[in-house]
Amino acid sequence: xxxxxxxxxxxxxxxxxxxxxxxxxxxxxxxxxxxxxxxxxxxxxxxxxxxxxxxxxxxxxxxxxxxxxxxxxxxxxx
Amino acid sequence: xxxxxxxxxxxxxxxxxxxxxxxxxxxxxxxxxxxxxxxxxxxxxxxxxxxxxxxxxxxxxxxxxxxxxxxxxxxxxxxxxxxxxxxxxxxxxxxxxxxxxxxxxxxxxxxxxxxxxxxxxxxxxxxxxxxxxxxxxxxxxxxxxxxxxxxxxxxxxxxxxxxxxxxxxxxxxxxxxxxxxxxxxxxxxxxxxxxxxxxxxxxxxxxxxxxxxxxxxxxxxxxxxxxxxxx
Numbered sequence: 663x664x665x666x667x668x669x670x671x672x673x674x675x676x677x678x679x680x681x682x683x684x685x686x687x688x689x690x691x692x693x694x695x696x697x698x699x700x701x702x703x704x705x706x707x708x709x710x711x712x713x714x715x716x717x718x719x720x721x722x723x724x725x726x727x728x729x730x731x732x733x734x735x736x737x738x739x740x
Numbered sequence: 741x742x743x744x745x746x747x748x749x750x751x752x753x754x755x756x757x758x759x760x761x762x763x764x765x766x767x768x769x770x771x772x773x774x775x776x777x778x779x780x781x782x783x784x785x786x787x788x789x790x791x792x793x794x795x796x797x798x799x800x801x802x803x804x805x806x807x808x809x810x811x812x813x814x815x816x817x818x819x820x821x822x823x824x825x826x827x828x829x830x831x832x833x834x835x836x837x838x839x840x841x842x843x844x845x846x847x848x849x850x851x852x853x854x855x856x857x858x859x860x861x862x863x864x865x866x867x868x869x870x871x872x873x874x875x876x877x878x879x880x881x882x883x884x885x886x887x888x889x890x891x892x893x894x895x896x897x898x899x900x901x902x903x904x905x906x907x908x909x910x911x912x913x914x915x916x917x918x919x920x921x922x923x924x925x926x927x928x929x930x931x932x933x934x935x936x937x938x939x940x941x942x943x944x945x946x947x948x949x950x951x952x953x954x955x956x957x958x959x960x961x962x963x964x965x966x967x968x969x970x971x
Contacts, residue, residue, distance in 0.1 A: 684789060686832030708826040 749916035763796030
C-alpha cells in the first residue's frame with residue numbers, strides 16, 4: 663500500500679502501527695518519506711480496507727492525497 | 741487538597757434506565773455510563789475505537805451499545821461484536837473499548853477512577869438510600885470540598901474527602917462529590933433516613949448550589965478558617 667501526500671513520517675508510522683494493532687493486521691513500513699509512505703499490509707481483506715480508510719485520514723500533521731495498492735491478493739492484501 | 745484514585749459516584753442509579761446511555765466526566769476524562777436491557781450498568785471511555793465518536797451519543801440495542809456514527813456494536817465487556825459495513829467479518833479481539841470498573845451501591849453508580857481491569861479495592865458497600873438528585877456546581881472540586889469541610893454551607897459530617905452527610909428538613913442526606921472537571925463539580929444526593937419532603941429538599945439543594953458558587957476565595961484562607969474556629 664502506498665500513500666502519497668505530505669507527511670511527518672514518524673507520526674504517520676506511529677499512526678499506522680496503532681491502527682494495525684487495533685485491527686489485528688500486519689503493517690510493515692518499507693519506505694517513510696516526506697511525500698511517500700510505503701507499507702506492506704497483510705490480513706483479512708475487510709480489515710485491510712479499514713486500515714486504508716483509517717490511514718487515508720491520518721494524523722493531524724499529515725495529509726494523504728492518494729492511496730495506491732500494489733500486489734494485492736484476495737484475503738491477503740498489500 | 742487533591743483527590744486520590746478511588747471509587748467515585750457518577751450518577752443516580754435510578755436515573756439510568758435500561759436501554760439508555762449518558763455521558764459524564766471524572767477528572768475531565770470523558771466517560772459513558774450505560775445500562776443494558778438486563779439491567780446491568782457499565783462505565784467506559786466515551787470514545788468509539790473506530791472514529792472516536794462519543795458512545796454516549798449512541799444507542800443501546802439489547803445488551804450491546806452501538807455507535808451513532810457507523811453503528812459498530814459493543815458487548816457488555818467492551819468487545820466489538822458487529823460492524824454493519826462488514827456483516828460477515830469476524831471482528832478481531834483488539835477492537836475493544838477501554839472500560840472502568842463500576843458498581844452500584846446506595847442508589848448510586850460508582851466507578852473506579854482509573855482505567856484498569858479490576859479495582860485494587862472493593863467498591864463501596866451497599867446502604868439503604870432513596871435517590872434525591874444530582875447537583876452540578878460551577879466551582880472546582882477542591883473548593884466545593886473545602887466549603888463543605890469548613891461548614892460554610894451548613895453543618896456537614898465528613899464521611900470521607902468526597903462523602904458528606906447532613907440533616908435537613910427531617911431527613912438525613914448523603915452527598916457524594918464527583919470531581920467533574922477542574923472547574924466543575926457534581927454532587928449526587930441520596931436520602932438515607934427520615935421522611936421525604938421533596939419540595940423542601942429541592943429548595944435546599946438550589947440554595948446549597950448558590951452558596952457553593954458564591955463563597956469568595958477569601959472565605960477559604962487560613963485566616964478566615966482561624967476566625968471561624970475562634971467564634
